Amino acid sequence: METNNKKAWLYLLPAGIFLAVFMVYPLIDVFIYSLEESYNFASQTSRGTGLFNFSYILHDPYFLQAVRNTALCVAITVPISTGLSLLIAFGLSSIKALKNLFQTIYFLPYVTNTLAVGLVFMILFKKTAYTDGMVNLLIHFFHGPTVDFIDGPYWAKMFVLCFYVIWIVMPFKILILTSALASVDVSYYNAAKVDGTKGWRIFLRITLPMISPTVFYLIITGFIGAFKEYSDAVALFGTDLNAAKMNTIVGYIYDMLYGDAGGYPSYAAAAAILLFAIILTITVINLLVSRKHVYY
Amino acid sequence: MKVTLKDLTKRFPGRSRKDPAVTAVNDFDFEIPSGQLVGLLGPSGCGKSTTLLMICGLEKPTQGRIFFDDEDVTDIPPEERGVGLVFQNYALYPHMTVEQNIMFPLGNLKGEQKLSKEEMKRRALEAAKLVQIDQLMGRRPKELSGGQQQRVAIARALVKMPRVLLMDEPLSNLDARLRLQTRVEIRRIQRETGITTIFVTHDQEEAMSISDTIVVMKDGVVQQIGRPQDVYDDPNNLFVAKFLGTPPINVFSGSLRGGRLCIGEEEVFSIDELGADFVAASASDSADSGSDGVRREPGKLAKDAGDTDVWIGIRPEGFYVDEKGPLTCTLKGVEVMGRDVTVLSSHPAFDGETIRTIVDSENRPDTGRKEVHFRVRPGKIFVFSKETGERLYGSR
Numbered sequence: 001m002e003t004n005n006k007k008a009w010l011y012l013l014p015a016g017i018f019l020a021v022f023m024v025y026p027l028i029d030v031f032i033y034s035l036e037e038s039y040n041f042a043s044q045t046s047r048g049t050g051l052f053n054f055s056y057i058l059h060d061p062y063f064l065q066a067v068r069n070t071a072l073c074v075a076i077t078v079p080i081s082t083g084l085s086l087l088i089a090f091g092l093s094s095i096k097a098l099k100n101l102f103q104t105i106y107f108l109p110y111v112t113n114t115l116a117v118g119l120v121f122m123i124l125f126k127k128t129a130y131t132d133g134m135v136n137l138l139i140h141f142f143h144g145p146t147v148d149f150i151d152g153p154y155w156a157k158m159f160v161l162c163f164y165v166i167w168i169v170m171p172f173k174i175l176i177l178t179s180a181l182a183s184v185d186v187s188y189y190n191a192a193k194v195d196g197t198k199g200w201r202i203f204l205r206i207t208l209p210m211i212s213p214t215v216f217y218l219i220i221t222g223f224i225g226a227f228k229e230y231s232d233a234v235a236l237f238g239t240d241l242n243a244a245k246m247n248t249i250v251g252y253i254y255d256m257l258y259g260d261a262g263g264y265p266s267y268a269a270a271a272a273i274l275l276f277a278i279i280l281t282i283t284v285i286n287l288l289v290s291r292k293h294v295y296y
Numbered sequence: 297m298k299v300t301l302k303d304l305t306k307r308f309p310g311r312s313r314k315d316p317a318v319t320a321v322n323d324f325d326f327e328i329p330s331g332q333l334v335g336l337l338g339p340s341g342c343g344k345s346t347t348l349l350m351i352c353g354l355e356k357p358t359q360g361r362i363f364f365d366d367e368d369v370t371d372i373p374p375e376e377r378g379v380g381l382v383f384q385n386y387a388l389y390p391h392m393t394v395e396q397n398i399m400f401p402l403g404n405l406k407g408e409q410k411l412s413k414e415e416m417k418r419r420a421l422e423a424a425k426l427v428q429i430d431q432l433m434g435r436r437p438k439e440l441s442g443g444q445q446q447r448v449a450i451a452r453a454l455v456k457m458p459r460v461l462l463m464d465e466p467l468s469n470l471d472a473r474l475r476l477q478t479r480v481e482i483r484r485i486q487r488e489t490g491i492t493t494i495f496v497t498h499d500q501e502e503a504m505s506i507s508d509t510i511v512v513m514k515d516g517v518v519q520q521i522g523r524p525q526d527v528y529d530d531p532n533n534l535f536v537a538k539f540l541g542t543p544p545i546n547v548f549s550g551s552l553r554g555g556r557l558c559i560g561e562e563e564v565f566s567i568d569e570l571g572a573d574f575v576a577a578s579a580s581d582s583a584d585s586g587s588d589g590v591r592r593e594p595g596k597l598a599k600d601a602g603d604t605d606v607w608i609g610i611r612p613e614g615f616y617v618d619e620k621g622p623l624t625c626t627l628k629g630v631e632v633m634g635r636d637v638t639v640l641s642s643h644p645a646f647d648g649e650t651i652r653t654i655v656d657s658e659n660r661p662d663t664g665r666k667e668v669h670f671r672v673r674p675g676k677i678f679v680f681s682k683e684t685g686e687r688l689y690g691s692r
Binding site: 185188191193194196201205206209295 | 390401
């Protein structure tokens with residue numbers, strides 16, 4: 001038993017070392033940075049410890065803007081993308097003809113590069129000297145006014161960002177939900193049919209509870225993913241997100257580290273810790289809610 | 297509720313040109329009297345489940361009609377037929393409690409039929425009491441044993457008071473002891489409710505023990521329909537004879553020569569030995585088992601009948617040990633069962649390894665000897681055609 005234990009630890013060692021060096025140590029380090037005032041990489045010195053960094057970023061309008069943007073993005077994209085994916089997956093599982101074709105079409109965004117998608121969205125939404133963009137042509141068709149989605153009002157930019165995020169996260173969700181729906185035993189549906197259950201009631205009372213663990217998984221990972229939103233915003237609005245008022249929390253962290261105004265690892269660390277706290281809180285709330293509504 | 301099936305046929309289309317269409321059920325023609333417990337019996341792939349699903353309405357027949365009493369329900373969807381179906385895997389909703397599961401069909405009722413919550417609970421409790429699970433109402437299916445789950449499934453099928461109750465392999469997911477218990481239970485529930493019940497099984501013992509009527513099927517074709525004892529005593533063909541009974545019937549390769557019955561090369565039975573009522577099969581057929589479409593001329597085993605090769609089937613309980621008996625077998629051993637004794641022996645013309653015969657323990661053979669001689673009881677020996685498997689002769 002004793003030797004077995006030693007062996008087990010030995011086998012775990014390589015993975016353990018990697019985890020310790022690249023995961024655990026940086027985590028602790030970030031936490032320490034966040035408490036050190038004006039830490040300097042070059043001299044490895046700080047002016048003292050305390051909550052100064054947190055106080056600073058919580059008063060930084062750019063950070064508050066980033067938090068607002070991120071929260072809005074999460075609140076809009078997670079429910080819509082999950083709901084739409086569920087609808088599409090349900091539709092896919094109900095049809096027989098061309099099912100594979102549609103599955104492929106819906107999965108395409110997943111294998112497409114973020115920046116390439118960003119380019120396409122530019123063509124769709126960006127207003128230039130030569131054209132107002134495809135979407136504006138559509139708006140004109142319905143006699144609406146021109147909207148500048150990329151450099152225009154805040155709500156227009158937020159709309160494009162959310163549209164983009166929803167579009168890019170859906171393929172994975174559809175894929176997972178389609179397989180979850182396929183795994184529901186057909187005899188449940190037959191039993192419901194014999195009992196005269198109507199379609200909507202079958203969906204709410206049987207299908208949804210049966211796939212609830214998968215839906216729950218997608219909601220949790222959806223929340224986490226949306227909170228970490230950054231690259232999509234860059235693809236749409238360029239690297240100077242603060243100027244576009246479209247920065248996100250992760251974008252703020254990046255700017256603090258490497259941006260034009262960068263070189264403030266302490267602020268970046270404090271922001272990262274706050275992001276971590278927010279995600280943790282939301283996930284715990286999710287878990288508590290799921291106890292009542294998820295059936296394993 | 298009387299259930300009538302008229303020329304019922306189900307063909308599944310083949311997937312490709314090489315893969316021909318499969319006829320799962322072929323020309324099923326049968327009337328199930330009201331209030332009976334009917335067992336559809338056959339090996340897997342014989343079309344019994346497809347028949348059940350067609351009666352239920354989940355499968356559409358390719359041809360033929362289904363009637364409940366005088367109402368043609370062939371084109372009516374399952375929910376309007378008033379059937380209850382118990383699935384092989386029970387299909388209990390895992391996220392609902394027992395009570396919610398049983399109440400679920402009632403929740404689908406609309407309009408005038410709509411029930412209050414109290415009425416639904418009352419009806420669910422009534423159904424639960426009938427299958428004796430009323431003390432488990434708050435549990436989830438996962439927290440129940442297989443037998444209890446089975447009862448919940450039956451209660452859920454009964455709660456809407458169906459006109460016909462259908463069960464797909466109701467006992468196959470239970471262990472041997474529970475199976476015995478549950479089949480008695482099914483019989484009791486059916487008797488108490490008086491609902492016409494049709495169940496599917498591949499276990500002949502199960503079908504024989506509780507059914508009022510059994511329907512033996514093979515390759516989508518009905519082989520025989522009748523009361524269990526009648527089908528056992530009077531099988532239409534070799535398949536039915538082999539399918540019913542444990543231990544199974546002993547089949548010998550033999551021939552009919554000049555009015556004598558030979559097993560292997562030995563002439564073992566004369567007509568006189570077999571008794572006067574050893575006649576061609578259709579003479580002893582009851583009226584409704586003649587509906588299988590096979591016509592046989594009635595008549596006694598004629599002394600001048602032509603020589604034919606036949607299968608000779610003798611039920612295990614049809615033997616008794618007699619020094620002067622005409623059938624001589626090599627003794628392999630004796631298994632003592634208490635009241636009875638199983639004699640194991642072999643014979644060159646036997647179709648298989650070991651002949652199993654059941655005799656009274658007083659009638660047991662001398663185990664010191666190498667040979668055992670048997671006589672055969674009248675009524676336990678059947679003669680089948682080697683070409684078609686149809687029964688040619690048998691005593692009644």
